[in-house]
Amino acid sequence: MIDLARVRADTPSCENLLHFNNAGASLMPTPVFDSVINHLNLEQQIGGYEAHAHAMDQVENFYHQMATLLNANTDEIAFIENATRAWDMAFYALPLKPGDRILTHESEYVSNYLALLQQAERRSLHIDLVPSDEQGQIDVNELQNRITDRTRVIALTHVPTQGGLVNPAEAVGKIAQEAGLIYILDGCQSVGQMPVDVQKIQCDVLSGTGRKFMRGPRGTGFLYVRKGLIEKLDPPFIDLHSAMWSSDDGFTFQPNAIRFENWESFYAGRIGLGKAAEYAMAIGLEPIEQRVTTLAASLRSNLNNLTGVRTTDQGSRQCGIVTFIKDGVSAQQMQSALHAQRMNVSTALFTSARLDFSRRSLPDVARASLHYFNDDEEIERFVQAVEQVN
DSSP, rough: OOOHHHHHHOOOOGGOEEEBOOOTTTOOOOOHHHHHHHHHHHHHHHHHHHHHHHHHHHHHHHHHHHHHTTTOOGEEEEEEHHHHHHHHHHHTTTTOOOOOEEEEEETTOHHHHHHHHHHHHHHHHHHEEEOOOOTTSBOOOHHHHHHHEEEEEEESSOTTEEEEEEEEHHHHHHHHHHHOOOEEOOOOTBBBBBBHHHHHHHHHEEEEEEESHHHHSOEEEEEOHHHHHHHHOOOOOOOOOTTTEETTTTEEESSSGGGGGGGOOOOHHHHHHHHHHHHHHHHHHHHHHHHHHHHHHHHHHHTTTTTTTEEEOOOOSBBBBEEEEEEEEEEEHHHHHHHTTTTTTTEEEEGSSSSHHHHTTTOOEEEEEEOOOHHHHHHHHHHHHHOOOO
């Protein structure tokens, strides 16, 4: 059981704000916020380099906490400034050759797909789209059928940004492992709202962010790369932190995931993200998923009971992201009207989900994303507000 009173007390804005935009940026709990502010205060008092040296244990704690959260080793974890850059650092480092093929799904995140398109053009690669099954998630059988002797990579978004489905990451991992393919999983919307175990999933790469369901600070992200793969990857750029100038005309990479990092980074944010991982694990990822899933199911049911409103979520397994449409009201109008009542939601745009939304003939949709600190009373108020928007 989650101590709702405590987690809401750790989230002071709950008193005057209904925050259903946790898939955009969640609210930092007080212990996370304090850890960031305390380090910034230290930087102000004694200097940035000196604060880093003074707080080295807290800085290193990030690697321990994230590794524990993901069931990884600390030398497989890197701190990156955001999830997209984390994904890019691994993807652009892959040893791909002209004619190699990449399998992905039509729900792939827009920034990832743009990178696929760019690299396909630059390096003469081929993108093979795996269709959805009847539930809207990646069709695992079709994935198996589309593997060729030139397929090298499977790239998948665990939880797409534009709907409530959870892709079957573990089943995909089994196929990737058996076929000897590199498996890149975007965990931007999954890590923090459900257990994500890289050993069970068998992914080679996992990227994520701090600001969403992890409830960490903005400007923070993380990258997991399997130890056996790290030494095969050539990062798209390096510096004195990720590599060593070992001779006048040579260099050597860091032997661990640090090779994907930059020297200069947001150290207060790194401390905060480590604290966010620690906070989430103290609550428990399984209780978090259970509560988030239950709240989201209640919201979907109540929205679907409104005249002229329908949810647009897919998946046999669904999560805390709830997307919906109201007749005669654009997603932007809905967002603006709710914001005027101190209710935070976001929108999922057609231009960010072109392949998925084209197939389903969807326009932009409103997106409400819940977390464990939300409650039933907020759902009731929210549904009443949606009903009144016209």
